[in-house]
Amino acid sequence: MKLTDIETFVVGNPPPHFGGRYFVFVNLTTDSGVSGIGEAYCVPFEPHLVAKMIEDVFARYVAGQDPHDIETMWRRVYSSGFTQHPDLTLMGVLSA
Numbered sequence: 001m002k003l004t005d006i007e008t009f010v011v012g013n014p015p016p017h018f019g020g021r022y023f024v025f026v027n028l029t030t031d032s033g034v035s036g037i038g039e040a041y042c043v044p045f046e047p048h049l050v051a052k053m054i055e056d057v058f059a060r061y062v063a064g065q066d067p068h069d070i071e072t073m074w075r076r077v078y079s080s081g082f083t084q085h086p087d088l089t090l091m092g093v094l095s096a
Contacts, residue, residue, distance in 0.1 A: 003067050005029040006058045008051035022047035026054060030067060041095040050093070057093050 007027040013020060024040040024047050043050050061076045077094060 001034065001066060001068070002031045002064050003028055003058075003062055004031045004064075006055060006063075008054055010047045010051055024050050024054070028067070034067075036067075038095075040093065044089060053089070054093050057090075 005028070009025040009027070011023045011025065013022060020043065022043060024043055026038050026040070027035055028038065029035045040050060040054065045053075057077060061080060062073055065073050065076075074094060077090060
């Protein structure tokens, strides 16, 4: 089973914004037709920018990977950066 597609959804949260002003959800799909929905737990930037960041990281490092091999996906993403250290931005992107 391999991850093949991702869709991101930005959902506004009306006042009083319990849980934040926005939520960013993702729908991941595999080559066998299995899909799952997740949520980014940290949205440090404008939510549509975070959605694009999630899509970019998926296209570069996650597409084609086995969805059960979470440790390998984390290591691929973290080792791709300049510092090779986790940061708040990547943690939010990968949380989705």
